[in-house]
Amino acid sequence: MSLSLICRHGGFTLACVWALALPIALSAAFAGEVSLESASEPSAASVQAPSSAVSIETPDYVNDVQPLFNRRCIACHGCLGSPCNVKLDSFPGVERGGFGLNPYSNHIGNYPRTDMDAADSVQAWRDKGFYPILADKGSAAENLDQSLLYLMVEAGMSHNGPGFARDALDDLRPDRFNAVCPSSAAALKAELNENPAIGMPFGLPALTQPQFKTLKDWVAVGAPGPSEAQKKAAGTIAEPEAIARWEAFFNQDDKRAQLVSRYIFEHVFLATILIDESAGDQFRLVRSKTPPGQPVEIIGTGLPYDDPYSDANVDRFWYRLEKLTAPPVQKNHFLWTLSLDQIDHLTKLFALDSGNGWGKEGELKPGWGSDNALKVFAAIPAESRYRFMLENSAVVVGGITYGPVCNGQIATYAVKDQFWVFFLDPKYDPSVQEPMLGLDSWDTLMDRSVFGNADYLNAFATTKEKLFPKGWSLDAVWDGDGEDRNAWLTVLRHETNVSVVKGAQGGMPRSLWLISFAGFERMYYDTVAGFAYWEGDALKLETLLFFNFLRQSFEDNFLTLLPPEDRKSIRHEWTQGIGTIGLAAVPFAGEAQPTQVEVSGDDPLMDLVAQLERRLGRAISGLPDRLNPQQKPKVELDASVTSFDDWETAISTLTAIEGLSFVPHLPSVIMLRLNHGDEHRVYSLIANRAYKSQYTLVFQNGQSMPKKDTMSVYSTLVNGFPNLFVDLDLKHASSFLVGLSSVETKDDWSAFKRRFGILRNSKDFWSFYDWINAWNFAQRGDLAGWLDLTYYDAPET
Structure with missing residues (x-):
């Protein structure tokens, strides 16, 4: 729960919707369905100023309080940069409290780190400037009176009855700069007196009385944490x-x-790790002061390549698998799945059993502090490193797209809303075959300046021409060895957050990437391993600029598969407007080089994609895409919909098509539950927005091309940031589709949303939120995390 209305992330102001609420239990015998009737919602009569009486019963933190935080609070308070840095996914997070400096806001100099590894005790957090949000040393009345968390929820109980006025939602506008983080009860009371509608959950229905009583009783007795037995x-x-x-x-x-x-x-330091042989557990790979067999003592360096020896003042450290006990949140949850037989695979992959290819280019002890992975790890065979990245491309891209932040980074504005990603086969990759690309220094490979990037691109093209004078054939595209779906990824941008799915999904995108080994490393170390989130705006803007260079180079790599005469026109179609200035800054290295791919003259790009689909096969692509087909079925939207198949056929007539009037008015992510008797299915309706250029931030909306926007539909949850929930009975499906297709104006969309959407002040909001989370965990298992409410039913930029 937040003590703040607005947070700003990555140097670009963004709305944050803060929800603290306390939950209902999930259905105990969830077999794919959850009943809304199991949810207990507040009635208008029940939402009133609470009594000051305190029960003598003490709620248990593990069994009563943390589950409540999971189902309400961590929707906005489970990540880096959460409002006032209040993190409620664990008792250590609750204990550390809040902090008024948001590292993702606009600021010139460095801010303190706020990730949970940045301090190892409550006192260390206090030394950093964190203040307590709970009082635990007074009487029951004193604890309640001085606890910031309690005061915010109490205010919400007084003002947020179902159907409450939405006036407070004005504070969700992205252009608002205020950040209110009172660090004392007196300051908070003054703020609440002036702005009573900021109580928690902010802009969402209040808690039920039983939920509020659980929180109140716990705070009153001093907010005790887990017992030693429970921690063990x-x-x-x-x-x-x-x-x-x-x-x-x-x-x-x-x-x-x-x-x-x-x-x-x-x-993989950001990944959640599953070990097949340790079912039910989730881990992360960390560096520890202690060896295996002893409790983990994390060495919490800011960046993964920082020196662990000097940071922890030790002469040895160990890699450890730390069991995760905090609940996963969908926005930063991605998996690396291992089994014991992969130990042998990794041993062979990196030639640890033979030493073949080792030691020719670099040192075995290269030192610390460098983000130039191509230099640091040069001793490891380049093909081994690249194949590791290929086999785990969704994990590596996951680090880029699902970083542990609240709302993402402005660097996402450097990529399009939907694109497909392919990878060069190691045998055809110049940066694998000649890792230095003929350059005199490894430094050029990671030079993020305009000139350094140009030198890298020209060196890559020159090496390619030397190695492959006839150009690339289709064999140059990695085929995943016929079964690895990491070979074809779909990446989606939703405002300032991004998601990735395997296969060719969502219909034909506006651009396609072909990534090389060196390019993959450059992108990862720029946006993940080397990204110091706590540093000032200069770093963030540099990351945005370099990400633009990277995107352009990957698009250009793909275009070189086409005949030279077709490349330039497509390049300018993909990047227009003021982006032409950006095009001039990124040389189209290899623009005139030949290709061995023969394509049809009618639509060379579509023909190339069709050839790739045949080469990689359905096991990799996942095509055909029934919900987003290129050839549309002949179905009228007002035709009777009596089955899920009927629904999927009907809605597919509206997907992956430019020029539909309703699409520009859609929010980024709609999560829809379709009901047919006792059976339910979940779909994600995703808006893919088109822009003339990604080389702009300030003029992003001015560069929009709404007539080229499209909608894609997925038969599962996509992304962790829903903008709107829709609960639709099959018998109303035709009316939904007809109404959606009729939306032409902002007012039309508002009326449609009121008719079919679950608004944030709806009495049904929490019951549906509980249902969709329960469905997510039951149906998607380890892939699932709690959904975020930051952007829910709020203005987008």
Whole structure:
């Protein structure tokens, strides 16, 4: 729960919707469905100023309080940069409290780090400037009177009955700059007296009386945390022997193995790790002061390549698998799944058993502090490194798209709303075959300046021409060995957050990427491993600029598969407006080089994609896409819809088509539940917005091309930031589709949303939110996390 109305992320002001609420239990016997009747919602009569009486019963933190935080609070308070930095996904987060400086706001100099590894005790957080949000040393009345968390929720109980006025939602406008983070009860009371509508959950229905009583009773008795027994139980590993074997692999004495472990760590440090043999557990790979068999003591460096020895003042550290006990939040949740047989695979992949290809280019102990992975890990065979990235491309891209922030980064404005990603096969990749690309210095490979980037691109093109004088054939595109769906990814941008799915999904996109090994490393270290979120705006703007260069180079790589005469016109179609200035800054290196791919003259781009689909096969692409087909079925929208198949056929007539009047008015992400008797299915309706250029931030809306916007539909949850929930009975599906297709103006959309959407002041809001979260965990398992409400039913930019 927040003490703030607005937060700003990545140097670009963004609205944050803050919800603190306390939940209902999920249906105990969830077999794919959850009943809304299981949800207890506040009635208008029940939402009133609460009594000051305090029950003598003490809620248990693990069984009563944290589950409530999970289902209401972490929707906005489970990430870096959450409002006032209040993080409620664990008791340590609750204890550390709040902090008024948001590292993602506009600021010139550096701010303190706010990730949970930045301090190892409550006192250390206080030394950084964090203030408590709970009082625990007074009487019950004093604890309640001095607890910021309680005061905010109490205010919400007084003002947020179902159907409450939406006036306070004006504070959600992205152009608002205020950030209210009172650090004392007196200051908060003054703020609430002036602005009573900012109580929690802000702009959402109030808690029920039983939920509020649980919170109140807990705060009154001093907000006790988990017992030692509960902490021990939470940290118990299902299969410790499997974890021990993996930790042994990561901590070998061999210098080559140590360098490989470092390489893997730097590429997966943000991932949630599943070990097949330790079912039910989730882990992360960390560096620890303590060896396997002892409790983990994290070495919390700011960046993954910072020196762990000097940071922790130790002469040795160990890679450890730390069990995760905090609930996952969908916005930063992505998986790296392992099984014990992959230890042998990684040993062979990195040639640790043979040493083949090692030691010719670099050092086995290269030192610390450099973001130039191409130089630091040069001793590891380049093909081994690249194949690791290929086999785990969704994980590596996950680090880029699902960083542990609240609302993402302005760097996302450098990419289009929907695009497909392919990868060069190692045999055809100049940066694998000749890693230095003929350059005199490794530094040029990671030079993010305009001139350094141009030197890199020209060196890549020159090496390609030398190695492949006839150009690339279709064989140059990695085929995933016929079964690995990491070979074809769909990336989606939704405002300042991004998601990735495997396969060719959502219909034909506006652009396509072909990524090389060196380009993949440059992108990852620029946006993830080397991104110091706490630094000032100069770094963020540099990241945005470089990401534009990277995007352009990946698009250009793909275009070189086409005949030279078709490349330039498509390049200018993909980047228009003031983006032509950006095009001039990124040389189209290799523009005139030949290609071995023969394409049809009618639509060379579509023909190339069709050839790639045949080459990679359905196992990789996942095509055909029934919901977003290129050839549309002949169905009238007002025809009777009596089955889920009827619905999917009907809505597919509206997908992946430019020029539909309703699409520009859609929010980025609609999550829709379709009901047919006792059966329910969930769909995501995604708006793909088109812009003349991605080389702009200030004029983003001025560069929009609404007539080229499209909608894609997915038969699952996509993204963790819903903008709107829709609960639709099949019998009303035709009316929904006819009404949607008739939207032409902003007023039309508002009327449609009021008719079919669940607004944030609706009495049904929390019951549906609980249902969709329960469906997510039941149907998607380890892939699932709690959904975020930051952008829900709020103005987008």
